Amino acid sequence: MVDFWAPRCGPCRMVVPLVEEIAKERSDVKVVKMNVNEKQELAMQFGVMSIPTLVVMKNGKIANQVTGARPKAQILAML
Template sequence: MAVLTITKDNFQSEVLQSDKPVLLDFWATWCGPCRMVSPIVDEIAGERGDIKVGKVNIDDQMELAQQFGVMSIPTLVVIKNGEIANKAVGAMPKDNILALL
């Protein structure tokens, strides 16, 4: 499945109303560790049809970043049934990201 660009406009429909767990990657273009995590998140999106994967650019979507209390990036958040099921901050290997799910 393709990675979705999550905005405040599609957040309700793509994330909160999703029938699948959603992995959200909060990132920014200027963030080095985000650039390390991004290809891993893309890979997971391609391999796992049982989840949705979305990316939130914190510079463009400051409201969503504040809503999730994002203080450092990358921040990965797993949403299940409209609720936060897991959250992790910082670059990490693929196995650790998969463990969040």
């Protein structure tokens, strides 16, 4: 799961603890955080127009993608 975020993004700060919890609880899920301010080209490649955006990758392809703050249950359902 890739978490596209930025430090000054309020909704991103709401999602961060949830994503970190999932990373600790689910050893089968690799979580990567991408600061869009530092990785603009990568964000463009994934079509990220708004943050936070969570992208679930399976076998090298996008399996699921959502934008906006989501509760933990919805994030888990993406996986």
